[in-house]
Amino acid sequence: MRMQLILIFAGTALFLFFIYAALVSLREREQLAAKRFLSGAVLLALLFLATAFVSFDGKAFVFSLLMAGLLSGILLFLIPNGKNRRYRQVKPEGRIDERDTMFSRNELMPDTENFEDYYRRNPEKKVLDDRFRKNKGLLQKGTSQYHPFYFASADASFETIAALRNFVNGTVATERIPVEEEEISRYIKNWSKKLGAVDCGITELQDYHIYSTGGRGERYGQKFVKSHRFAIAFTVEMNHEMIQTAPAGTVVMESGQQYLESGRIAIQVARFIRNLGYEARAHIDGNYEVVCPLVARDAGLGEIGRMGLLMTPKLGPRVRISVVTTNLPLMADKPLHDFSFIDACVQCKKCAEVCPSNAISFNDREIINGSLRWQINQESCFTFWTVAGTDCGRCISVCPYSHPDNGLHNLIRFGMYNSGIFRKVALKMDDVFYGRKPVPKPVPQKLQTI
Ligand code: SF4
Ligand code: SF4
Incomplete structure (x- = not known):
């Protein structure tokens, strides 16, 4: 009985x-x-x-x-096993030159001084960049994912972000309000979440967080120096339903919107700090002086995964990041040093399998410019974007950590964090339940057009 x-x-x-x-x-x-x-x-x-x-x-x-x-x-x-004792991180030695990023290279116009100068110094990149220059380009008519409404919506978000760039810096109030580090740090974290951030972390600004040289717009060629002591990183969520449609036009629409959201939060927080009488600069899309994923990782918001993006505990890579640098006295957070993400990426490789441009490595992390990490082939990735017209996002959409932040997936995430054996089983189960190469989902019904 x-x-x-x-x-x-x-x-x-x-x-x-x-x-x-x-x-x-x-x-x-x-x-x-x-x-x-x-x-x-x-x-x-x-x-x-x-x-x-x-x-x-x-x-x-x-x-x-x-x-x-x-x-x-x-x-x-x-039962906890295989946790952080095997965590290994090597801090980057040098600094990244923003002029080497694909967005900067995409802005180089033939027959201009910057164009000639860049390819004189980097002749090997000319052949690679000529490939993407032959294609239609991001958000352009004639690309494989072109949709007039989705592209125009994305463009509207990017145009709004461009207008916000005038507010990344500003006048500092002459009267300085005395603050207590712990209290002001807690206030900024709570307020930024009220403004729409899913998470906020603080780190001491390191040299390797800062681009050595600017690469976009009027900042091209400008040398950046460390002028603030702290950096505050914010993450915002990219909508799961929209990301599942990757690489459709709705993905770049969502990217644009969340770049805007994260940028708006950074601008508001930077303005707030300047109102208190301390220097603060917001780093938003198209106007970064810092490498956001590195800042966010050191601020305890996640780890850098196989696709080179920040992997966060509750949303995986399905986030956008903005940063505020400041001389406001703050309390820095501890980095997560979470081995479970690295171990999951070593085993999983799902993003590498679905990537339409084979830009994601199947190998383990390697030392690149003094830093132990994965690095995607940014030329292949960007060339695909210029064919699709969107920022693709297939890798983000299939990641087992990208599932929504709810009871079911958080239970699995806890197991994956807690136990190496469970992690192994859960990754296999993700393939069984969601597919090894999940097909893109249709555009959400409310956004469907005839
Ligand atoms: S898909 Fe897999 S390998 Fe790629 S980032 Fe996510 S967990 Fe790592
Ligand atoms: S965005 Fe697309 S092309 Fe780029 S790495 Fe991810 S899956 Fe590959």
Whole structure:
């Protein structure tokens, strides 16, 4: 009788969990996952209930097997193993020149002084860049993902960001309000979240956070120096439904909107700090003096993953980042030093498999310019963007860490953080439930056009 009760209880609990997971998947438009969770619910219920109610030889043995399986699953999830003791990070030695980034190179106009100068110094890059210059380009008519509404919407966001660039810096109030480090740090974090940030972290500004030389707009060729002591990093969420459509036009629409959101938050916080009588500069899209993912990592917001982007604990790479640098006295956060992200990326490689331009490496991290990291082939990636007309985002959309921030996925994330064995199993299960190469989802119904 006790055996029967245990089986009914365990079977019902598993059945309900799988039904819950199926409903969550349906809401997330993950049809494959919903079907598989539903099948799992039925199979488990049948298995447990049949063992509870049907009499057969060896029932005690099957009962022991089921209980051992269930218990091992729970222990696998709960017992910490393979955590941060193997974490290894090598700090970058040099600084990145913004002129080498693809956005800067994309702005170089043939027959101009900057164009001639850049390719004189980097002749090997000319051949690579000539390839993307032959294509239509970002947000252009005639690209493979062209859609007049989505591209015009994205362009509207980028134009608004461009207008905001006038506000990244400004006058500092003459009266300086005395502040207490801990209190002002807590205030900025709480207020930025009220403004729409999902997370906010603080770090001491390092030389390697700062671009050596500006590469965009009027800042081209300008040498940057460290003039502030602290950097505050903000992350905002990119909508899951929109990112799932990658590389469609709706992705660049979402990117534009979240660059704008994160930039607006940085501008407001920088203005607030200047109102208190301290220097502050916002770093927003198209007007960065700092390398945002490195700042955000050191500010404790995540780790840099295989695709070279910041991987955050609750949203993975599905974020945009902005930064404020300042001389306001603040309390720096500790970096996460989270080995689980690095280990997951070593095993997973899903982004590398789906990347349409083969820009993401399948190898382990390597020392590049004194820093231990993965580096994507930025030329291949950007060349694909100029064919698609969007910023692609396929890698972000398939990442197992990009699932929505909800009970189901946070439970899995906890297990992946806590246990190396669970991490291995969860990554395999992600392929089973969501597909190894998930196909892009249709554009959200409200944005569909005829
Ligand atoms: S898809 Fe996999 S390998 Fe790529 S960043 Fe995400 S976890 Fe890492
Ligand atoms: S954005 Fe697209 S092309 Fe670029 S690395 Fe990611 S998947 Fe590859």
